[in-house]
Amino acid sequence: xxxxxxxxxxxxxxxxxxxxxxxxxxxxxxxxxxxxxxxxxxxxxxxxxxxxxxxxxxxxxxxxxxxxxxxxxxxxxxxxxxxxxxxxxxxxxxxxxxxxxxxxxxxxxxxxxxxxxxxxxxxxxxxxxxxxxxxxxxxxxxxxxxxxxxxxxxxxxxxxxxxxxxxxxxxxxxxxxxxxxxxxxxxxxxxxxxxx
Numbered sequence: 087x088x089x090x091x092x093x094x095x096x097x098x099x100x101x102x103x104x105x106x107x108x109x110x111x112x113x114x115x116x117x118x119x120x121x122x123x124x125x126x127x128x129x130x131x132x133x134x135x136x137x138x139x140x141x142x143x144x145x146x147x148x149x150x151x152x153x154x155x156x157x158x159x160x161x162x163x164x165x166x167x168x169x170x171x172x173x174x175x176x177x178x179x180x181x182x183x184x185x186x187x188x189x190x191x192x193x194x195x196x197x198x199x200x201x202x203x204x205x206x207x208x209x210x211x212x213x214x215x216x217x218x219x220x221x222x223x224x225x226x227x228x229x230x231x232x233x234x235x236x237x238x239x240x241x242x243x244x245x246x247x248x249x250x251x252x253x254x255x256x257x258x259x260x261x262x263x264x265x266x267x268x269x270x271x272x273x274x275x276x277x278x279x280x281x282x
Contacts (some may be wrong), residue, residue, distance in 0.1 A: 088148045089122060089185065089192055097185050108231065108237035109150075110166040110174065117156040125149050126172025130164045132252065141251035143203070144169065153196070154170040156182070214254055219263040222253040224272065227282040239274050239281040246280075 095101070095102075097127070101124060104110070110121060113132060123145050123253075130142040130151060142164045145151040155162050156179055177185075186193050209229050216222040226249060232240055250257040264280065267273045274281040 088195075089150070089189075091124065092230060093185060094122065094177055095177045097177060098181040099174045101177045102172055104168045104172045106168055106170050106172075108168045108172075109167065111162050113163065113165045113186070115163050116161055117152060117159075118179055119152075119176040120150065120156060121166070121180065122150040122175045122182070123153050124173040124175055126174075127169040128166055128172060129169050130165075130166050132164045139251050140254055141248060144248070148250075150199075154200070172186070211250070219253075219255055219259050220267060220272075222255060223249060223260065223263055225265070227254050227273070232282060242273075242282050244279040 087198070091101075104126070110128065125147050128145045128151055130145070131139040132142060133139055143151070145158070152162065154160075186196075190250060213222050213225045216225050227242060229268070230244065244252070245256050246260050249255075250260045253260070254264075264273060264275065268275050274282075
C-alpha cells in the first residue's frame, strides 16, 4: 500500500535511512509504527528453533509492511530486516489512524492490499505442501513469473538463497534441483542468471 509521502510527513512521519542488514522490528515485539519503504528493500521472515529462516515477503519502494499486527495490537509474527540500504518512513500508530480517518480511500487501498497478501499466503502454502523440491521450485517460479504475452523465458528476480527461504528448502537443494531442471529444459541458466 502506498500513502503519499507528503501526507505521511504532514501527519508526523519521519523518514530514516537504514543500512543493509538492519532489523526494523523483531518477531514477538509489539508494534507502534506504520512503516513504508521509500527506497531499498525489506524482508519479513520467521525463524524456527534451528535458526532457519522462512521468508514471508519482500517489500520494495512504495510498499508498506507490518500493518496487520499494528491494527490488531498483537505482537509481530515475523522479523523485518533491510535487504539493502533503505529509506523508510515510520509514523506512530495514532497518527496513522488519523490518516485513515481523514482519507477513507486509503482504507479501501489497505483492504485490497490485505486481500492480495492473504491470497499470496494461500499460494505460498501450496508451495510448502508440494512433495518434491522440483515441484516446490516450479510452483514458486510460476507464482512469481512476470506477466508476459508469450512463452519466452524471463529472468527470475530472486537469488537461490531467496528461493530457498521462500520454499523452505536448503540452498544446496535449490542449486542441485535447478541444475537438474536446467538439464531437463525447464529453466535456463545463462551467466549464473536464472531464467524461467
